[in-house]
Amino acid sequence: MGTTASILLQAMAVRLKCQRDGTTDPSQEVKAATEALVRELSLLGEDDPIEVTIYGCLITYKHVPTDRILASFESDSFDVQ
Numbered sequence: 001m002g003t004t005a006s007i008l009l010q011a012m013a014v015r016l017k018c019q020r021d022g023t024t025d026p027s028q029e030v031k032a033a034t035e036a037l038v039r040e041l042s043l044l045g046e047d048d049p050i051e052v053t054i055y056g057c058l059i060t061y062k063h064v065p066t067d068r069i070l071a072s073f074e075s076d077s078f079d080v081q
Helices: 006-021 026-041
Strands: 003-004 049-055 058-061 068-074
Touching: 006 026, 006 049, 026 049, 026 068
Parallel strands: none
Antiparallel strands: 003 049, 049 058, 058 068
16 A cells, blocks of 8 residues: 555654554554654655555555665554544
């Protein structure tokens, strides 16, 4: 699934806010990955393409132009927003 850095940043910033204020309480691994992803996305160009791959429980976010993995983590549940 593909998206842009700005669209994904908006969605992940909402998730990070929910995690910080206690609305959601994912694992520490997911919290750390969310923070890292928001930080990385904020440094990219708005229209930079991001590839999101879900394979089983592994979620990977890749910056397409550089082929760099921005964040990757395992989750046993997905809360689509």
